[in-house]
Amino acid sequence: MAKAFPTDNPFLRGYYAPVNTEADAAHLHITGEMPKELCGTLYRNGPNPQFAPRGPYHWFGGDGMIHAFHIENGNVSYKNRWVRTPKWQIENKEGEGLSGTFGNPRYTDPRVFALNSTIANTNIVWHGNKLLALEEAHAPFSLDPASLMPVGPKDGYETYGDKLCGPFTAHPKTDPTTGEMVFFGYSAKGRFTKEVSIQSVTADGKITRAEILDGPYPSMIHDFAVTKNWIVLPVFPLTSSMERAMGGLPPFAWEPDKGSHIAFIPRGGTVADVKWISAPPCYVFHPMNHFETADGKVVVDVMKYDVAPLFPLPDGSPSTTEAPAARLFRWTFDLSGHANTFKEEQLDDRAGEFPRFDERFTMSDYRHGWIVSGNVVEAGVRRSEGITHYDLQTGRNVTWNAGVDDRFGEPVFVPRTEDAAEGDGWVLSVIYRSEEGRSDLAVFEATDIAKGPVALAHLSSRVPAGFHGNWRPGPL
Template structure:
């Protein structure tokens, strides 16, 4: 009705920002295994000021949450990633940028300035802790203090939030999208950083259209880039319509090339409209590239191109097969699991290789929301799925696997997750036996306040 105050759902509940930077020693219940030593780093959006214009969850300032585990004890620290955007707005005492740098909602003083938020993923590679997002270079953080160190300049432009680290070579393989002289370009970059941290390759090629390419596929010898119809458009944004929107009448395309090949050798495979934020893993088998991905029938969280609300959809695990030796460019799609879920993870020692065990955040109730209230383990060899359902109202982050040792069998280790306790409006750090999640956590470390819903995290061993 007239005069109604509409609250952005991404600024309320456990999406709402926590603006304090704190250090806590956490109260432990159960047992945190003595063999689990290191730090779980997590990141997510946490706007330091009330946003301008129509705020989207993906656009908030990055905040790092670190859970340091040692001798059965857990300490917590959180800090903002002090990007140039954060610094500029902090000095002004207010938000200056629109979501995704939208010029229609950006203060004139910030037009053309760096709008990076470093809020999507945080990875360790070549001795550096890197905070990542879709549209800017990696931003380095000091691992113990979480002090901000700045952009890693050798990347020279937009990079991905989801690089892949080759377990055999130590290389970090990455990409960037939206490359071009204007925002929402159709260019894609393919990049490689060697095990020592030197950028040794960056090549560009053109996609059929501008797409939000959140993640990609890497195997031992191949790389594949999904161009799916969650499209970006500067013209649309300048006309007051969504900068990113679902266009279900467009086909899906995936560019496949050898990692040691030239971008001119790319082969485009295709499928009807669909969307994927996150694959679980990909590998090669018998002349085929195979990928297990969480697939949506339409992109969630985004409107249609005309500004109308998008579909309420959920993702399920499916298998994509690309016949590299065949004549067909169609992607074969087969269902694997019938449970709604997101944020898939696996034993990263098998990245790009055939694997057996996967874990993900799940929604057994089929609510078709990004809020997940269970943790699932799937044995891809037997097809057996086990599930730990949280108490009613509680929600989990992405579960992260940590091996018991460098030479432990696949899946032998622990699973860590951060859970929001809705009734108490605070969060817990949970540790599971990775191959028996159904029995529940073996150790819990309690926070005195909540950790807002975020995106991704990774474990860095001591």
């Protein structure tokens, strides 16, 4: 029998509460004018546990659910489906949750533990004509773009001809010039190990690089950066430990004394050529963009936390008295010298997360970026959120806010045409209307956020708090 979800966890209530229905809606009601040039699908992924978990629940641990908004000829349709992973399927058959968060062996049924299943709940990308649902501990999970059902050749998994060597990050980087996708995977030699896989795959699905980097300690490495010549892998002191997990302590915990260590691996070399730069303890879930300057410096714009949010100290006690917040910083590295330092510049003092930009300019100097402004890791409190547009050339930024305690999904940029100027297009975001308990798809002019949405497609249901999404152009 399916048990009720606990009510004492803020990440299982309100905006964060899972929805227990899958739906199809052919014609959403629209306010404003949906741009006729928009033709494609916005896919959004996020945690939506099918059943109450065993043991303590963490927001990052719910089953993946895809929310798909298809826009064509001014019409918007909607579909949501759980990602039917091996874990989801066995729990669906049994009618109850059989797993602890992060697959913690202390709470997980041996049948589920043996599956070593993805939960595919973090991101969804379109690469090589494949729609891939991603988390960061397993291979990609391939879905049909129209039905959202599994199509991967290995029980839903895409393994690129069994050439993968380790897990696959939720944040691969695609070179806009070559179509090559670069990715990594932490805990590459087993759960809570310090090794990291460094890999790449061509646009037609051929693995061209598969190496293992020896890290300084086991760490949760959520995202990274890639430039024309470098793979930039940050190891922050959000550590993992099997001993802690089996002893009932946090599997992941904040250990600032270990410091931050950033690896620079040549794209044209191997992990044997790695350069390491040490940095003060901090945490970054997401960079905005990353590129090289004319004189060879490496620039990485990041949303930086002073303390990793959502995770405690190793003994389980809180790492801070208040929820940490991320702010936009620019890191500039000079790899030509011998000094083990880098330059840090704060670009804005507002809290925010989920940075995005015009990804046709990935690995290039760029002008425009967007974030969700507000402390998105703070649950259980009323707060103001919005979409902020940064013009990094002029230093100006503008924000549009909705109603009090309305919540915004990650802003995804869609160009007006393939060859449009940088920033010429729209930003799409899913807005949760807290007073009404439902969600809208909002479409903004990308460089005129302040005037508000040019169109809203209205759902009568709720899209729960989630993580990342991307745009697939063209009809289904």
